[in-house]
Amino acid sequence: MTARPLRSVLYVPGDKPRAIDKARTLSPDAVILDLEDAVAPEHKEAARAHVRDALAARWPVPVLVRVNGSGAPWEHDDRELALTAGAAGLVLPKVEDARTAHDLSLGLPLWAMIETPRGVLNAPAIAAVPGVAGLLVGANDLARALRTRPHPDRAPLLHALSAVVLAARAHGKIPLDAVYNDVRDPDGFARECRQGRDLGFTGKTVIHPAQIDPANAAYGVTDDEADEARALIAAWDAARAEGRSVATHQGALVEQMHVDEAQDVLALWEGTRGK
Secondary structure (H helix, E strand, O other): OOOOOOOEEEEEEOOOHHHHHHHOOOOOOEEEEEOOOOOOHHHHHHHHHHHHHHHHOOOOOOEEEEOOOOOOOOHHHHHHHHHHOOOOEEEEOOOOOHHHHHHOOOOOOEEEEEOOHHHHHOHHHHHHOOOEEEEEEOHHHHHHHHOOOOOOOOHHHHHHHHHHHHHHHHOOOEEEEOOOOOOOOHHHHHHHHHHHHHHOOOEEEEOOHHHHHHHHHHOOOOHHHHHHHHHHHHHHHHHHHOOOOOEEEOOEEEOHHHHHHHHHHHHHHHHOOOO
16 A cells, blocks of 8 residues: 555545545545544444445545544454454554554554654654554644644644654655645645645645545646656666766756656656546
8 A cells, every 4th residue: 555646645534424435436545434533432333333334345545444542442443343344554543652553563554643742752663663654643633732823834833744754754654744624725725735745745634525636736746747757867868878977957967866756756647647
């Protein structure tokens, strides 16, 4: 699963079968069926049944399950469901240390949510656990724990956001940005997507169908960008065929590093065609 582009990952409440059915017709790169925060305690059992039914159906994208965290009365039943019902991965909330991630590497890819100050400080060790596929930022809980004030550019969280990206990238794992709460604010969502990509996130977790296409566009590659990447690689190949160690393209110096970046752009473009 880690080879698949993940520009948008849609949370869907596990106790909402109509929303689950709708999600199967949408175009996110992955879906998270949520048994945790989106489901009230009295609906947990029904949500597990709905999620089990959903996992038995055919999906066009990978489907992860967010389970309730350590200490919750539903944690064991949630994990058993994820392990036995065919989930593509397990999303674990509020991971704060590597031991927790290691103990819950149960054969499924583990997606660790970084939602607390301790989680941010221990993100490198968490990302280093072999069973961890990626880190997801839980900005709402993190902001509350840090006692920050709302800010349109997330300035109080920038250090933490970058720390999560740094930890994930250092260990070859996928960093996914937090949700944007106001589904009525497409401009704010687009702004936060641009910021997240600038910070180095692979994609964004989303909570509404209207956020999927903007996230895919923000974290994707346009045809023009793919053409530019091909032109840069062609310039490099021509220079190397002539025995030169560097090339120039549109007046700029081209080295192997730039070629590698261009190849990454093309890989993302190819991986998301038709989606």
